[in-house]
Amino acid sequence: MAVKVINPGLLTSVQDLGRPGYFHLGIPTSGAMDSYALRAANLLVGNEEGAAGLEAVFVGPKLEFTQDSVVAVTGAEMPVRIDGQEHPGWSAIPIKAGQTLSFDYLKSGARIYIAIAGGIDVPVALGSRSTYPIGALGGFKGRAIAAGDELPVGKAGRAVNGASVPESLRRKSPMPVELRIVPGLYDHRVTKASLDRFFEEEWKVAPEADRMGYRFKGGTPLEFVEREQPFGAGSDPSNIVDSCYPYGSVQVPGGTEPIILHRDAVSGGGYFMIGTVISADMDLIGQLQPNTPSRFRRVTMEEAMQARHEEAARLDKLRAHLG
Template sequence: MTLEILEPGLSTTVQDRGRFGHYNVGIPQGGSMDQLSAEIVNALVGNSAEEAVLECTYLGPKFRTSAPAVVAVGGAPVEVKVNGATVSQWEAIELAAGDEVSFGFLQGGTRYYVAVRGGIDVPLVLGSRSTYALGALGGYKGRKLAAGDEVPVGDTASGEVLAGIAPELRPAFPGETEIRVLLGLYDHRLTDSGLATLLDSTWTLTPVADRTGLRYSGPAVEWKAREQPFGAGSDPSNIVDAGYAVGSIQIPGGKEPIVLHRDAVSGGGYAMVATVISADMDQLARSAPGTKTRFVAVTMEEAVAARAEGKALRRSIWG
């Protein structure tokens, strides 16, 4: 069973839960940007949560099935078509051999996901099928899909196909959002005014947003003046190199915060003033350019509680 890629879309890649344990040598965790949406479509077709899916960014692909298949599409709202006829998102879709699946324009968000019963069956690389395009690692030949590719599908699914998913469990894609953060490690380098600006301002996501990071526009953030130590850059936002947590917020030069995401580099010389909590990384990934965003500081206890809520939500999906 294969999916023949007739049109690749803008950036369609194979992704799964991610590649863990190699960040210390510069290989990011990767995986689906919006993990919850990817897991839901896997559940709909009877896959485990670990199976690889297609991540479609902005403009989706067009593909043809070589054999009967069951697929599901979820994530950012988009028109889904089978042989030109519109079908529903968030539902299992039965396909015959030779059926063609295509997509319309996004109606919100950034990415949506296509699961196929059996999972996308590309080779495991360092424990994951996820594509890390910058390193030409994993996925389908280490790159985004191209016209003419024959993407293999596995036959390991053992779960039941679901009729659908309750609307209240489906992720939302609002034009305004609040993202919870833990302050640190270098928030002490901001002045009181600078910290207030970060937390009290509404930030707008710019078009400079990809799997590595998302850049926001807004007011300038004030840093404390200091004599920079040896090895740091000349700007107050520079530090002697340090490791970056996934979700770290940097503000180079005091302008345009950047939030590191799934394909983030593992270290560098910009101060991290806060980190998006793990429970909100999916919501961050759902933001389209122009999304109005507030960063809300929470405690470690609140962050852990939010993570537990996310796990409970997933248990309600998988049963």
């Protein structure tokens, strides 16, 4: 079966849980920015957690189904319509051949995940179906979906009509958003007063934020510890001798606007990193709209590991509920 794209929305791409193992070659992991939401959508329609679905940012697509199927929409709050009739998010919804799935205006969050029973069956590239548009790799022909595309869908597994994720297992976005950061490896490049202020001030998500990096603005520019730039580093005080960039690392080019590297980020370069967002908070970043007030909170590695355990426990509860 296939799903026809009537309208792609703003930027909608095929994503699974990503393409780990090639970052050292400059190929990012890609995959769903809110991986928990994609897992939930897949489990709702009886797919493997890591099946490929659609990630749509800010604006939902309009899709026509050529066969009876089951769909689920998770992540951001965006009213779901089938042939104009509203259906709940975070639930398995039966859809019939000839019917159209569409969406209203985004209400909160940023990205919806659409899982279709059987998963989007595009070819696997380097172990993943995720789209990396800049590298024209994976997904549907290596790009975001477009009007007229016919997306292949795999064979559906077990039927799960009526399945739903309870409220307690859906992500809430606390306002203002707080992102937890373990400082390092280059936080010594800024003065202590400047580092403290970075963690105290309110920032806002910049409109440029995308799958490569989430940029923030509004805070005070950083003050660097004076030094003679080492051989191989650029002349700006925010430059370092080139280094690996971890997923979640926070660079501050020119000391002005922090950028958190996300799923489609570059793997290395010459900007100092003030810290790294903990793994438990990376999904939340994918749900931040431009202009969202945000704070960065300094945590220790122990706190980061505790938060990771809590996230894993929540995922286990989701699996137990939908399994």
